[in-house]
Amino acid sequence: MLEGKVALVTGASRGIGSEIAKKLASQGAAVILNFNGSKERAEEVKEEIEASGGTAALCQLDVSNYGACEKCMQDIIREYGHLDILVNNAGITKDGLLMKMSEEDFDRVIQINLKGAFHTIRFASRQMLKQKSGRIINISSVVGIAGNAGQANYAAAKAGIIGLTKTAAKELASRGITVNAIAPGFIDTDMTAGLPDKVKEAAAAQIPLGTFGKPADVAAAVSFLVSEDAGYITGQVLHVDGGMVM
Numbered sequence: 001m002l003e004g005k006v007a008l009v010t011g012a013s014r015g016i017g018s019e020i021a022k023k024l025a026s027q028g029a030a031v032i033l034n035f036n037g038s039k040e041r042a043e044e045v046k047e048e049i050e051a052s053g054g055t056a057a058l059c060q061l062d063v064s065n066y067g068a069c070e071k072c073m074q075d076i077i078r079e080y081g082h083l084d085i086l087v088n089n090a091g092i093t094k095d096g097l098l099m100k101m102s103e104e105d106f107d108r109v110i111q112i113n114l115k116g117a118f119h120t121i122r123f124a125s126r127q128m129l130k131q132k133s134g135r136i137i138n139i140s141s142v143v144g145i146a147g148n149a150g151q152a153n154y155a156a157a158k159a160g161i162i163g164l165t166k167t168a169a170k171e172l173a174s175r176g177i178t179v180n181a182i183a184p185g186f187i188d189t190d191m192t193a194g195l196p197d198k199v200k201e202a203a204a205a206q207i208p209l210g211t212f213g214k215p216a217d218v219a220a221a222v223s224f225l226v227s228e229d230a231g232y233i234t235g236q237v238l239h240v241d242g243g244m245v246m
């Protein structure tokens with residue numbers, strides 16, 4: 001279904017990003033796996049994709065680095081000649097109550113979770129505009145819609161992702177490029193693994209479907225949004241949250 005397509009997935013070494021990368025590769029896309037610190041895990045994802053007959057390449061960079069994102073995009077175009085799918089998934093948390101949150105922790109989360117997506121969209125859209133086609137998916141969060149105590153930096157970044165998505169959708173629509181966001185709820189990954197059991201139980205109690213989601217649930221939504229069937233959908237925020245926020 002995605003044969004001949006080239007996809008860049010940021011934060012593809014672990015969790016949701018690695019599952020998205022595997023899903024797109026299983027559908028025939030050549031996938032560039034971005035990672036920052038987890039080299040071995042990124043290599044494992046690449047090996048797994050290749051063992052299943054897919055195509056993958058690694059791209060180490062910190063998405064908050066503007067120049068590195070520009071170079072990565074130039075390398076992709078030199079190597080493959082086009083870029084069809086961009087998934088902005090890389091993200092971190094640095095939680096703390098607003099009153100106690102350091103400026104550094106606020107800035108770092110914004111730099112990676114929000115500005116990183118601006119960087120990649122800026123350079124990818126240049127190529128997609130030339131192609132007159134492209135699909136951009138940004139991973140937001142239900143926290144960007146509903147807010148969450150202890151996550152002022154993260155909620156601000158994830159709400160910003162929604163504004164960025166809608167603006168990019170409006171700017172790029174006339175050239176056949178769609179831009180959508182996905183807002184996951186609680187998903188089982190390293191990011192949520194460290195939560196105390198009590199917090200996890202309280203969170204699960206707020207989810208109508210009763211359990212945390214899996215990275216594959218988010219990957220399935222990405223797979224739909226990059227498909228031909230989703231060609232008339234742009235500027236939307238798709239919740240993948242078991243009904244948590246509605």
Ligand code: NAP
Pocket residue numbers: 010011012013014015016017034035036037038039061062063064088089090091092112139140141142183184185186187188189190191192
């Ligand atoms: P995760 O398991 O902690 O994985 C985070 C990924 O982001 C890793 O691959 C990491 O790569 C990468 N990353 C972090 N900083 C980076 C940087 N500066 N440059 C490039 N890559 C970087 O997180 P996850 O749960 O899969 O989350 C993936 C996305 O979904 C995030 O945007 C997150 O905010 C969002 N989300 C998650 C949940 C959830 O419940 N898990 C809910 C809503 C939204 P390295 O390890 O190589 O540095």
